[in-house]
Amino acid sequence: MSETHHEMWEKLNLDIDAHDALLGVLGKFYGDIYMSQENRLKGAEYLDFVLSEVHGLRIKELQDAQAEGRKVIGSFCVFVPEEITLAADAVHVGLCAGAEAGTDLAEQLVPRNTCALIKSFIGFKMAKICPFIESSDLIVGETTCDGKKKAYETFNEIAPTYVMEVPQTKTDAAKALWKSEILRYMAEVEKLTGKTITTEKLKQGISITNDKRRALQRLTALRKASPAPISGRDALLINQISFYDDPIRFTTKINELCEELEQRINDQVGVAPSNAPRLLLSGCPMAVPNWKLPYVIESSGAVIVGEESCIGTRNSRDLVDESASTMEEMIDALVERYMKIDCACFTPNNERLENVTALAKNMNADGVIHYSLLFCQPYAHEALKIDKALQAENIPMLSIETDYSMEDVEQLKTRVEAFMETLA
Amino acid sequence: MSETHHEMWEKLNLDIDAHDALLGVLGKFYGDIYMSQENRLKGAEYLDFVLSEVHGLRIKELQDAQAEGRKVIGSFCVFVPEEITLAADAVHVGLCAGAEAGTDLAEQLVPRNTCALIKSFIGFKMAKICPFIESSDLIVGETTCDGKKKAYETFNEIAPTYVMEVPQTKTDAAKALWKSEILRYMAEVEKLTGKTITTEKLKQGISITNDKRRALQRLTALRKASPAPISGRDALLINQISFYDDPIRFTTKINELCEELEQRINDQVGVAPSNAPRLLLSGCPMAVPNWKLPYVIESSGAVIVGEESCIGTRNSRDLVDESASTMEEMIDALVERYMKIDCACFTPNNERLENVTALAKNMNADGVIHYSLLFCQPYAHEALKIDKALQAENIPMLSIETDYSMEDVEQLKTRVEAFMETLA
Numbered sequence: 001m002s003e004t005h006h007e008m009w010e011k012l013n014l015d016i017d018a019h020d021a022l023l024g025v026l027g028k029f030y031g032d033i034y035m036s037q038e039n040r041l042k043g044a045e046y047l048d049f050v051l052s053e054v055h056g057l058r059i060k061e062l063q064d065a066q067a068e069g070r071k072v073i074g075s076f077c078v079f080v081p082e083e084i085t086l087a088a089d090a091v092h093v094g095l096c097a098g099a100e101a102g103t104d105l106a107e108q109l110v111p112r113n114t115c116a117l118i119k120s121f122i123g124f125k126m127a128k129i130c131p132f133i134e135s136s137d138l139i140v141g142e143t144t145c146d147g148k149k150k151a152y153e154t155f156n157e158i159a160p161t162y163v164m165e166v167p168q169t170k171t172d173a174a175k176a177l178w179k180s181e182i183l184r185y186m187a188e189v190e191k192l193t194g195k196t197i198t199t200e201k202l203k204q205g206i207s208i209t210n211d212k213r214r215a216l217q218r219l220t221a222l223r224k225a226s227p228a229p230i231s232g233r234d235a236l237l238i239n240q241i242s243f244y245d246d247p248i249r250f251t252t253k254i255n256e257l258c259e260e261l262e263q264r265i266n267d268q269v270g271v272a273p274s275n276a277p278r279l280l281l282s283g284c285p286m287a288v289p290n291w292k293l294p295y296v297i298e299s300s301g302a303v304i305v306g307e308e309s310c311i312g313t314r315n316s317r318d319l320v321d322e323s324a325s326t327m328e329e330m331i332d333a334l335v336e337r338y339m340k341i342d343c344a345c346f347t348p349n350n351e352r353l354e355n356v357t358a359l360a361k362n363m364n365a366d367g368v369i370h371y372s373l374l375f376c377q378p379y380a381h382e383a384l385k386i387d388k389a390l391q392a393e394n395i396p397m398l399s400i401e402t403d404y405s406m407e408d409v410e411q412l413k414t415r416v417e418a419f420m421e422t423l424a
Numbered sequence: 425m426s427e428t429h430h431e432m433w434e435k436l437n438l439d440i441d442a443h444d445a446l447l448g449v450l451g452k453f454y455g456d457i458y459m460s461q462e463n464r465l466k467g468a469e470y471l472d473f474v475l476s477e478v479h480g481l482r483i484k485e486l487q488d489a490q491a492e493g494r495k496v497i498g499s500f501c502v503f504v505p506e507e508i509t510l511a512a513d514a515v516h517v518g519l520c521a522g523a524e525a526g527t528d529l530a531e532q533l534v535p536r537n538t539c540a541l542i543k544s545f546i547g548f549k550m551a552k553i554c555p556f557i558e559s560s561d562l563i564v565g566e567t568t569c570d571g572k573k574k575a576y577e578t579f580n581e582i583a584p585t586y587v588m589e590v591p592q593t594k595t596d597a598a599k600a601l602w603k604s605e606i607l608r609y610m611a612e613v614e615k616l617t618g619k620t621i622t623t624e625k626l627k628q629g630i631s632i633t634n635d636k637r638r639a640l641q642r643l644t645a646l647r648k649a650s651p652a653p654i655s656g657r658d659a660l661l662i663n664q665i666s667f668y669d670d671p672i673r674f675t676t677k678i679n680e681l682c683e684e685l686e687q688r689i690n691d692q693v694g695v696a697p698s699n700a701p702r703l704l705l706s707g708c709p710m711a712v713p714n715w716k717l718p719y720v721i722e723s724s725g726a727v728i729v730g731e732e733s734c735i736g737t738r739n740s741r742d743l744v745d746e747s748a749s750t751m752e753e754m755i756d757a758l759v760e761r762y763m764k765i766d767c768a769c770f771t772p773n774n775e776r777l778e779n780v781t782a783l784a785k786n787m788n789a790d791g792v793i794h795y796s797l798l799f800c801q802p803y804a805h806e807a808l809k810i811d812k813a814l815q816a817e818n819i820p821m822l823s824i825e826t827d828y829s830m831e832d833v834e835q836l837k838t839r840v841e842a843f844m845e846t847l848a
Contacts, residue, residue, distance in 0.1 A: 109808070110808070111801070111805060111807075111808070113799065113801070113804060114805075146569055146769075146805075147801050147805075149771045150768070150802055150806070152771065153772050153773075153809070154805070154808070154809070165593045165595070165597075167591075167601065168573060168592075169567070169587075169589045171604075173600070173605070174589060177591065177598060177600070184597075344574070347567060347573045347576065347577055348577050377535070377801070378570050380537060381535060381538075381577070383535075385577070
């Protein structure tokens with residue numbers, strides 16, 4: 001990233017040295033994992049550019065938006081309804097949570113037995129190296145797991161955090177609670193932005209967000225092809241970028257990229273031989289720059305054909321019904337859409353078992369690698385259930401539990417390769 | 425326990441050998457920890473008897489009740505409203521969750537990184553050694569933590585479990601969800617028992633349960649005396665027994681015991697010297713026979729003066745308002761009472777910080793020992809907050825994280841003794 005951003009980062013009160021060091025490591029990591037890929041899409045230039053400027057030009061854009069009187073809302077979870085943020089002309093961004101930075105600091109505030117993602121967002125804040133957190137006018141948390149729910153209480157003391165209550169079942173009463181939470185969020189956003197969310201604006205917010213999801217759905221469908229036209233790493237990166245970039249630009253770019261993929265499929269061009277094992281990743285979200293496991297898998301000769309996670313199909317699979325016209329109908333449509341999310345926070349969550357199995361079949365996956373962050377109890381429990389559901393369909397599964405450390409890379413590689421051999 | 429119960433246990437399909445072995449270990453454990461106490465209350469005979477017959481005569485009573493057409497409802501948590509159970513003439517009992525039995529079996533169904541309490545209730549079922557589970561006509565779970573919420577899904581496959589959704593905040597919308605859950609439970613209990621819960625019966629259920637809580641409150645208040653008139657072990661046992669014994673008999677017996685305590689206090693008689701360090705236990709519940717930490721503490725020369733846990737003051741502190749007369753008012757009174765529980769499942773849960781601090785002061789505690797079960801994220805997070813709140817009041821705290829294994833007893837003893845020295 002250019003030297004010209006230093007002034008901006010200083011104004012955001014980042015720790016410049018620590019942030020420079022972070023960017024240095026990330027740059028090298030990205031080079032090793034992404035730039036080393038062969039036969040990459042031309043459209044990946046967009047991904048490289050967005051990622052190289054994610055702490056630079058994108059932050060500049062947030063500042064420009066703020067200079068125009070718009071607000072920036074940062075969140076950690078797919079339950080925070082972007083439609084409402086956009087309806088108030090605010091910018092919706094994901095916050096840093098994918099690297100091991102600041103873990104030592106975070107462990108002063110939360111138990112060591114907390115997952116890496118949570119320690120990461122606390123660490124990024126404490127180490128002053130996340131320009132998104134520092135640019136946010138509102139930080140929104142949610143009650144999707146014990147770890148985050150309790151961590152936000154402490155995080156709130158260093159970064160005031162508005163928390164949405166996500167229910168734990170999908171009963172009518174639970175949906176009523178979620179509806180009241182959506183309305184409460186709407187009121188909060190209106191208060192923050194000083195803008196009234198009209199039906200027209202909400203319709204527009206729904207449309208923009210649905211368009212983004214449709215582009216991602218299109219990408220998912222194209223990955224059914226053999227040979228795989230895009231690497232799992234790049235597809236993951238696209239999903240990661242969907243949380244950071246401007247949604248309209250993102251949608252345009254991903255649709256362009258899908259056109260290139262369609263051409264490739266016509267030409268039978270792929271990123272891996274057509275006999276490369278096709279694997280579906282399933283489980284916890286992988287936030288930027290958590291590319292460890294995808295790299296381990298693909299550098300072992302397999303190709304990832306889908307990401308069943310919040311930074312993947314869990315966030316793009318379901319659209320908001322656009323036939324709604326009144327405010328009440330639109331809110332209800334939002335409630336219905338968000339209550340379709342098959343997050344492990346729900347009990348029961350049998351739809352996830354069905355969704356993973358269907359996705360694995362649909363993508364012609366030879367196997368599934370289930371990924372749980374260490375100390376993530378909801379996904380660790382579901383890993384056992386997913387394994388059973390896949391077994392019933394004769395789809396092999398490998399269960400991986402890891403964190404952001406690089407210490408287990410060789411061990412992971414050994415396990416992934418052994419798993420791949422069983423698929424042959 | 426008498427040989428005469430074997431036939432009953434066989435009919436319950438218990439694994440007789442494994443169950444005999446369990447009772448053997450428990451009997452020895454109880455002897456070491458309880459019968460070794462000096463200067464014990466005369467009223468403790470009741471405790472000894474209940475505990476010695478907890479798998480015997482008490483189970484016989486459940487069977488007698490069932491023979492009369494009454495139902496038995498088993499649960500794991502203080503959120504399941506006993507008032508409603510009693511209003512349908514059903515019996516409300518706690519289920520086995522306090523020993524390491526069957527852990528190897530449980531780890532086939534849930535992740536290893538699951539707390540001992542959860543692995544215990546699954547293990548007890550799988551090993552066929554909990555006569556309460558086998559006697560239950562309805563098993564009720566709840567969504568108080570990720571571990572239990574997800575474990576009940578799997579547990580449900582071996583022991584059908586009805587799950588109540590406990591909200592995660594105390595907003596009006598969350599209370600509305602809880603109210604709907606109370607009504608749903610009421611309908612379930614009516615269906616199970618074939619009885620209609622009338623206002624009169626519910627009033628009676630509330631009265632019986634409040635009386636039990638009042639007896640426990642009386643006990644708590646008496647423990648303020650110095651020298652401490654009762655050991656923490658016996659007080660914990662009383663709280664444990666409150667989940668198993670008939671509530672009316674229990675209340676009578678505990679009130680008698682309180683009279684004996686009052687006499688002791690008048691006579692300045694105690695179970696420990698008046699200069700023994702007074703410690704408050706705070707945190708996770710200790711289910712029968714989880715007496716490890718209390719024994720470590722009291723055998724080190726301190727006396728425990730309170731248990732801030734679900735098997736302690738968290739369950740007895742708040743009464744249901746008895747001024748309600750209509751069904752609607754009574755249900756609302758139940759909602760209000762249960763939403764006062766300061767469980768770590770809520771966010772925020774600042775009232776717990778206040779309650780622990782107030783209890784420590786009120787009991788003239790010299791320090792607090794916070795107890796978290798390993799992998800219990802909600803209480804592990806709150807341990808850090810409780811520590812901070814107590815520091816602000818100059819009350820020292822020791823944070824212990826452990827499980828049901830006996831391997832760390834010596835280490836715990838060393839830590840507890842070191843903590844006690846800092847109090848001198």
